[in-house]
Amino acid sequence: MEVAGPYLNFFLDKAAFSAEILGNVLTQGADYGQNQNGNGGNVPIDMSSPNIAKPISMGHLRSTVIGNSIAEILKKNGYKPIKDNHLGDWGTQFGKLITAYLKWGNExxxxxxxxxxxxxxxxxxxxxxxxxxxLDDEAREWFKKLEDGDQQAHELWSWFRDESLKLSMPFMIN
Incomplete structure (x- = not known):
């Protein structure tokens, strides 16, 4: 250890440290790192959470892989990860999309x-x-209708969501 101003620096013998860790991994196998520190506590993990009616990107895949990795580490430490891959399927953008579809769309x-x-x-x-x-006023009206349970607005929203889910499901890990 070395004190350098406000910092406390630690130095390791990298070769010795690596050898010890790798030895533990090889000896313990799949049990390496296993503990019960989490006492079965729940930990929510937000996964990729793509928006419906928009393309899935590599960014969604990346955050899904990261979220799943974090969940696996938490399991090893005695936690119960709860993975949520919530689809961004509500909001003012749907008033805009409904308006646009009704004006220029084709089934x-x-x-x-x-x-x-x-x-x-x-x-x-x-x-x-x-x-x-x-158009913004019209879109706000359509979103208000959607929030209020208007049948046409809800049917369009459901259809957009269902069509998007058909394409999104292979990328979602739960």
């Missing part, structure tokens, strides 16, 4: 390639919205 296109077309409608909404700010 056959969405059935053929849901994510691509839903993203196109959403992007078009934001381009049109620059010159037609009243």
């Amino acid at each position: 056959e296109d969405v059935k053929k390639d849901p994510i691509s077309y839903l993203v196109q409608y959403y992007v078009k909404f934001h381009k049109e919205d620059v010159e037609h700010p009243e």
Whole structure:
């Protein structure tokens, strides 16, 4: 150890430390690192949580792998990880998407390639919205209808969600 101003520096003999750790891993095998420090406590883990009606990216895969790795480490330490891969499936963006779909959408296109077309409608909404700010009011009305349980709004939201889930499920680890 060495004190350097406000810091306390620790130095290890890397070769000796590595040899000791690797020896423990080889001796203990799958039990290496196992303990019950967590006493069965629950730990929520937020996984990738992709948004529906948008493409899955490598970033979603990365955060899913990281979340799953953290869950495995927690299990080894006696915790009960609770993995949540919540789909971002609610919010004002759905008022915008419903508005865009009703104005420019096509059911056959969405059935053929849901994510691509839903993203196109959403992007078009934001381009049109620059010159037609009243679209924002219409989108807020549709989201309010969705929150209030309007049948048409809910059916569209459910359909967008279901189509997105068909494409998202292979990337979700639970």
